[in-house]
Amino acid sequence: MHMKTRLSIYTGTGNSLWVARQLVAALPSTRVEFMRYPKKSFRVEADAVGIIFPVHIWGLPARVIQFVNHLKVKPGTYLFAVAVNAGQPAATLVQLKRLMAVHHLPLSLGYSVVLPSNYIPWGGPGPLAAQRQLFSKARGRIKEIAGQVVRGEHHKVDRGPLWQNILFSGIYKLSFRHVRAMDKKFWVDDKCNSCGICAKVCPAANIKLRAGRPSWLHHCEQCLACLQWCPQEAIQYGGKTPRYERYHHPEVHLRDMLDQAKANR
Ligand SMILES: Cc1cc2nc3c(=O)[nH]c(=O)nc-3n(C[C@H](O)[C@H](O)[C@H](O)COP(=O)(O)O)c2cc1C
Numbered sequence: 001m002h003m004k005t006r007l008s009i010y011t012g013t014g015n016s017l018w019v020a021r022q023l024v025a026a027l028p029s030t031r032v033e034f035m036r037y038p039k040k041s042f043r044v045e046a047d048a049v050g051i052i053f054p055v056h057i058w059g060l061p062a063r064v065i066q067f068v069n070h071l072k073v074k075p076g077t078y079l080f081a082v083a084v085n086a087g088q089p090a091a092t093l094v095q096l097k098r099l100m101a102v103h104h105l106p107l108s109l110g111y112s113v114v115l116p117s118n119y120i121p122w123g124g125p126g127p128l129a130a131q132r133q134l135f136s137k138a139r140g141r142i143k144e145i146a147g148q149v150v151r152g153e154h155h156k157v158d159r160g161p162l163w164q165n166i167l168f169s170g171i172y173k174l175s176f177r178h179v180r181a182m183d184k185k186f187w188v189d190d191k192c193n194s195c196g197i198c199a200k201v202c203p204a205a206n207i208k209l210r211a212g213r214p215s216w217l218h219h220c221e222q223c224l225a226c227l228q229w230c231p232q233e234a235i236q237y238g239g240k241t242p243r244y245e246r247y248h249h250p251e252v253h254l255r256d257m258l259d260q261a262k263a264n265r
């Protein structure tokens with residue numbers, strides 16, 4: 001079967017891009033596009049469309065909601081999703097399936113893939129050996145997902161345990177509207193050398209350099225790209241990050257992240 005697949009991806013530290021690249025290697029005629037923050041409807045012309053994104057605060061990042069709200073596809077397009085996370089996908093894929101249903105976009109597959117955590121306010125990504133195990137497990141899982149996509153299968157979406165979904169979906173709903181202003185907790189220490197990479201890497205154009213130092217503009221998406229990709233490790237969030245290790249996927253590079261940001265300018 002000849003099938004053209006488009007993967008729309010969003011990433012803060014490259015995990016979701018890496019998942020997309022694994023899928024490209026396993027699927028025929030597949031291309032990756034960075035997910036923009038669309039202001040009006042747009043059409044994706046393909047036989048299959050995959051949406052690949054990180055779980056944020058036990059739910060969908062605002063960008064993914066905006067993307068789905070404006071996505072148009074031709075009738076019969078096969079739709080699937082991968083929610084990349086650090087072990088707690090909660091009800092994110094249920095949320096996605098429901099949102100897509102509102103827009104007559106039936107989601108055939110929704111899988112959780114667990115990779116190292118980039119949520120540094122709660123700690124670093126964990127020991128290298130544990131990270132490698134996650135990469136290896138994810139490779140196998142992504143191959144299975146690719147097989148199901150090629151065969152056009154339909155399955156129930158992945159979800160966490162019920163009590164977690166109820167509790168965490170509640171926290172998600174309470175925190176969602178505050179995400180834009182959560183950048184008030186960012187600060188910069190004296191290792192900053194004014195290179196400007198934080199401003200360039202931000203997919204939301206939420207950083208301006210003022211007197212050579214980053215200043216956050218309060219339309220943040222909390223992807224943490226600025227903090228995680230600062231070459232000097234000068235960006236901090238709250239009180240604990242000075243002692244936590246930074247993370248980005250080892251096979252994803254700054255130039256990939258700059259491409260994502262450029263796609264949004
Ligand atoms: C603001 C924020 C919230 C997060 N919330 C969750 C969460 O609720 N559950 C989870 O398993 N991982 C959570 N994570 C971790 C990411 O989903 C995970 O590290 C993912 O692999 C990052 O993908 P990326 O590199 O493509 O951005 C969160 C990360 C961030 C930055």
Ligand code: SF4
Nearest residue numbers: 192193195196198230
């Ligand atoms: S990326 Fe880091 S070092 Fe460069 S301007 Fe931003 S905070 Fe300063």
Ligand code: SF4
Nearest residue numbers: 202220221223224226
């Ligand atoms: S300011 Fe930082 S955390 Fe917020 S959207 Fe930009 S890169 Fe992501």
